[in-house]
Amino acid sequence: xxxxxxxxxxxxxxxxxxxxxxxxxxxxxxxxxxxxxxxxxxxxxxxxxxxxxxxxxxxxxxxxxxxxxxxxxxxxxxxxxxxxxxxxxxxxxxxxxxxxxxxxxxxxxxxxxxxxxxxxxxxxxxxxxxxxxxxxxxxxxxxxxxxxxxxxxxxxxxxxxxxxxxxxxxxxxxxxxxxxxxxxxxxxxxxxxxxxxxxxxxxxxxxxxxxxxxxxxxxxxxxxxxxxxxxxxxxxxxxxxxxxxxxxxxxxxxxxxxxxxxxxxxxxxxxxxxxx
Numbered sequence: 001x002x003x004x005x006x007x008x009x010x011x012x013x014x015x016x017x018x019x020x021x022x023x024x025x026x027x028x029x030x031x032x033x034x035x036x037x038x039x040x041x042x043x044x045x046x047x048x049x050x051x052x053x054x055x056x057x058x059x060x061x062x063x064x065x066x067x068x069x070x071x072x073x074x075x076x077x078x079x080x081x082x083x084x085x086x087x088x089x090x091x092x093x094x095x096x097x098x099x100x101x102x103x104x105x106x107x108x109x110x111x112x113x114x115x116x117x118x119x120x121x122x123x124x125x126x127x128x129x130x131x132x133x134x135x136x137x138x139x140x141x142x143x144x145x146x147x148x149x150x151x152x153x154x155x156x157x158x159x160x161x162x163x164x165x166x167x168x169x170x171x172x173x174x175x176x177x178x179x180x181x182x183x184x185x186x187x188x189x190x191x192x193x194x195x196x197x198x199x200x201x202x203x204x205x206x207x208x209x210x211x212x213x214x215x216x217x218x219x220x221x222x223x224x225x226x227x228x229x230x231x232x233x234x235x236x237x238x239x240x241x242x243x244x245x246x247x248x249x250x251x252x253x254x255x256x257x258x259x260x261x262x263x264x265x266x267x268x269x270x271x272x273x274x275x276x
């Protein structure tokens with residue numbers, strides 16, 4: 001079927017709107033359930049997305065009966081440190097792979113990228129044994145340990161470093177800047193969009209991680225929000241209103257973080273220079 005440009009554009013937008021609606025419906029149901037009172041049927045069909053008697057009691061009960069403040073603090077601390085350390089180590093590893101010449105560079109890069117194909121479940125047990133031997137069980141550092149660096153982050157930043165004009169690097173060397181100085185003052189500001197993109201991916205992964213905290217923690221005061229929501233589900237025998245309220249509390253910081261960081265994602269062309 002041949003469509004003229006306006007009709008094709010309308011069809012594309014309608015298709016994207018349909019896909020967006022399918023993706024957003026579960027989130028809308030979750031938020032709606034969190035605000036529904038105990039007298040409303042949350043499983044009725046067709047679903048009623050606007051609560052008849054909206055209430056904050058589910059949030060209050062979930063917060064008061066479980067230490068969600070501590071869970072929120074733990075998740076914020078772990079996610080923030082994970083983002084910072086991951087950006088640091090990935091940028092340090094990616095820079096020489098992108099800009100320096102040394103023997104075996106391509107082999108090292110190939111091996112690093114190949115680890116993306118290895119599922120976390122395969123290395124989970126060796127990582128756990130190593131973390132326990134290092135005394136990292138029930139510690140914040142133990143939660144951060146597997147995400148200190150990532151093959152995806154190294155790959156992403158290497159590609160970004162390769163796009164930085166070589167003239168900037170050569171001018172810095174002429175001015176007597178050291179290799180570490182070039183990395184810090186020239187390269188990092190030039191790849192800010194890539195750093196922000198990686199920060200978003202790392203933050204979402206660290207914030208929503210459930211499996212590794214479940215393995216490395218057995219002290220509730222160190223629980224992150226995903227473990228807290230799971231504990232909430234067990235405590236109230238699947239009271240979906242309270243679980244939905246806890247889930248909304250858990251995902252709200254991700255949306256806020258993404259909205260805050262999105263402003264720093266700018267086209268690479270506009271950030272390839274370094275401001276004085």
